Amino acid sequence: MVLIPSLTEARNQAKLISCKTAIKNISTMVENYSVDNNDKYPNLDFQVTISSPLKDYYTSIIKCPVSKDEYYYYYLSNSNSYQIYCPTSSSTLKHKTPKGIIQKLYFDPKEGTKEEY
Numbered sequence: 001m002v003l004i005p006s007l008t009e010a011r012n013q014a015k016l017i018s019c020k021t022a023i024k025n026i027s028t029m030v031e032n033y034s035v036d037n038n039d040k041y042p043n044l045d046f047q048v049t050i051s052s053p054l055k056d057y058y059t060s061i062i063k064c065p066v067s068k069d070e071y072y073y074y075y076l077s078n079s080n081s082y083q084i085y086c087p088t089s090s091s092t093l094k095h096k097t098p099k100g101i102i103q104k105l106y107f108d109p110k111e112g113t114k115e116e117y
Helices: 003-036
Strands: 070-075 081-085 095-097 101-104 104-108 112-116
Touching: 003 081, 003 095, 003 104, 003 112
Parallel strands: none
Antiparallel strands: 070 081, 081 104, 095 101, 104 112
């Protein structure tokens, strides 16, 4: 049964790609929000849900394919920037890759998508 580990690895990779795409899409929503609000980012921390400040920029809630939970937006007031976190960063459910288990997956507009093992 050599095929089973390969299929599991492919499924894990697909979930990771889906998650990274979702994080990048949320970042695009934040940038659109900024354009519409005099170059200001939402200045509070929140989960990207139906009642979040970004609600006008999406039609359905985006959830992580691993944790099945919403993503997190954190405002960094000291640099007027933000980070978008995958919910697995604060969960026991984690993304698994051939390199190991990702403990923290997030997007920073200055650094791009970051993985911490």
